[in-house]
Amino acid sequence: MSVAHPFFKALGIKSYDLAAIKQLASETGISVERLKYYDKNKILPSDTDVDKICSVINIHPLKLKLLMGCLDRKTIAAIQNKAEEIYEIIKSDSQSSPTSTTTPRLMLTTDYGHLYQGDCLDLMRDMEAESVDLVFADPPFNLNKKYPSKIDDSLKSSDYLDWCELWLNECIRILKPAGSLFLWNLPKWNSYLSEFLNNRLTFRHWISVDIKYRFPIAGRLYPSHYSLLYYCKGEKPKTFHPDRLPLEICSNCYQELHDYGGYKHKMNPKGVNLTDVWYDIPPVRHKRYKQREGANELSIKLMDRIIEMASNQGDLIFDPFGGAGTTYVVAEMKRRHWLGIEIGPVDDILRRFQTLDQERDYLKQIQENYNCLFTDKTLKVRTEKGIWTSESVNKKADNCENTRIKHQNKTLAIQTELDLFRHQ
Ligand SMILES: C[S@@+](CC[C@H](N)C(=O)[O-])C[C@H]1O[C@@H](n2cnc3c(N)ncnc32)[C@H](O)[C@@H]1O
Incomplete structure (x- = not known):
């Protein structure tokens, strides 16, 4: 389960202890609003803020990341490499507690x-x-x-x-x-x-x-x-x-x-x-x-x-x-x-x-109205208005193709006639 107030908790501050938050704000020069924003939204502070916070509280930035649960891929890889040791430490925490159930x-x-x-x-x-x-x-x-x-x-x-x-x-x-x-x-x-x-x-x-x-x-x-x-x-x-x-x-x-x-x-x-x-x-x-x-x-x-x-x-x-x-x-x-x-x-x-x-x-x-390019109604109105439909464009494309083939056949015939003439 997630930790509540992970940022303040990591710094050893109670989230309701306004005096302690104000003191941290004055020592780091970071506003109270911004500190609360990091806590409320579980946002890792910006690099410059992390430096200030870590030197005032005396905590390593990596430890802050771990305590807040804000893990980048590099940190996850480091955890994977030490999985055996970590598993031994946390295995008892991860056992799920029995929950009471009601039959639906x-x-x-x-x-x-x-x-x-x-x-x-x-x-x-x-x-x-x-x-x-x-x-x-x-x-x-x-x-x-x-x-x-x-x-x-x-x-x-x-x-x-x-x-x-x-x-x-x-x-x-x-x-x-x-x-x-x-x-x-x-x-x-x-x-x-x-x-x-x-x-x-x-x-x-x-x-x-x-x-x-x-x-x-x-x-x-x-x-x-x-x-x-x-x-x-x-x-x-x-x-x-x-x-x-x-x-x-x-x-x-x-x-x-x-x-x-x-x-x-x-x-x-x-x-x-x-x-x-x-x-x-x-x-x-x-x-x-x-x-x-x-x-x-x-x-x-x-x-x-x-x-x-x-x-x-x-x-x-x-x-x-x-x-x-x-x-x-x-x-x-x-x-x-x-x-x-x-x-x-x-x-x-x-x-x-x-x-x-x-x-x-x-x-x-x-x-x-699915699985068709035009619905029945659209098709009817477009045909009446003379706007293209699949049928009309395909007919046109077929006509063009026929003309192209005719043209190609004609060229071939002329070529054959020329060849014959040359061989005579
Ligand atoms: C956003 S609505 C779902 C609307 C639905 N998809 C529809 O189109 O009618 C979410 C519903 O989940 C129900 N709900 C919330 N927690 C639940 C739970 N633990 N088990 C079953 N239903 C739950 C709520 O009462 C609510 O009616």
Whole structure:
């Protein structure tokens, strides 16, 4: 578990001892605010500040790094070289303490899945190792949101990350070899969690999903993307079939938004490759589409894309954070087995499963617009307006090719005639 106030603790100062902090500030010439900033954010002081602090406190910079847990690659390599000795010293500390568990309650069984109510850690601890094909996790973001479950969503950063590592470890254990794991979170948290995952799974992508989720804040960039981390267990995922998307088209004039110049006829009529920046995922804000008040709920379109890309019909999908149950309803509609759990009330999920038909229509609409360069509607309007389509550019390209071949044949015939003439 992370150490609280690692900076002040390393210097032998109590975080609430303002007099001691002020004294350190006056002896080093570093402001109290900056010292508190290093402590609060677990930031290693800048080189000049480290020199001042280390000479006043009489501590070696390497020891400060170790005490703060801010390890660079060189320090990690040094620790690896001394692993035997270190292991002997710390082995008793790392034994996990027994945790009390409560058995989750089964709340719903459907054709494809089971929904439990309880703590995801309690469920996962009882799950068989390497039994799940796809894990998708959308945990609370520690933004002090009020969830119906009344969970504490305002933990200390280090406690939040410790908790995430705990359940991620379980997710990794239950994931099948070559299975995939997706983690949805704010870029800030995923920048830490990717470091943890990079040592355990194979990194595939950091997908940026362009959704504005807060109001602009003075002095900051407008936060406008979520991070979707994509990993697989082992070298390659066993399933990878991303959807292809239609060209981006202006909704007024129906011209394409990007210029494809002379490459139009080379474009795959099945659509453009999916990139790692997703612009087309709608936020679920409107009351009509929202399944539950307050806490965030993901779009069916997002879950459809992930499930389509990284699973097959009949696979088992696990999502440890139920919320409004978006993963589960999409898995059900796409005929994937699923296992889910929510710590708070599950009424919204249960209600949602009773009205699946509306969601089925929406899912159908989404799928109809994939894997083609133009949707039916776009194709119709572009043809009417005389704007190029795959068919028209390919016809033109075929005509050019035919003319080229005709020209080549004619040249050959003349050449043969000339040769014959010379030999006569
Ligand atoms: C961000 S929401 C998930 C939303 C979901 N992806 C959707 O689209 O509807 C996170 C959910 O995790 C639940 N949760 C938090 N801690 C949990 C835990 N330890 N075990 C199970 N669920 C938990 C919260 O109550 C909340 O409903």
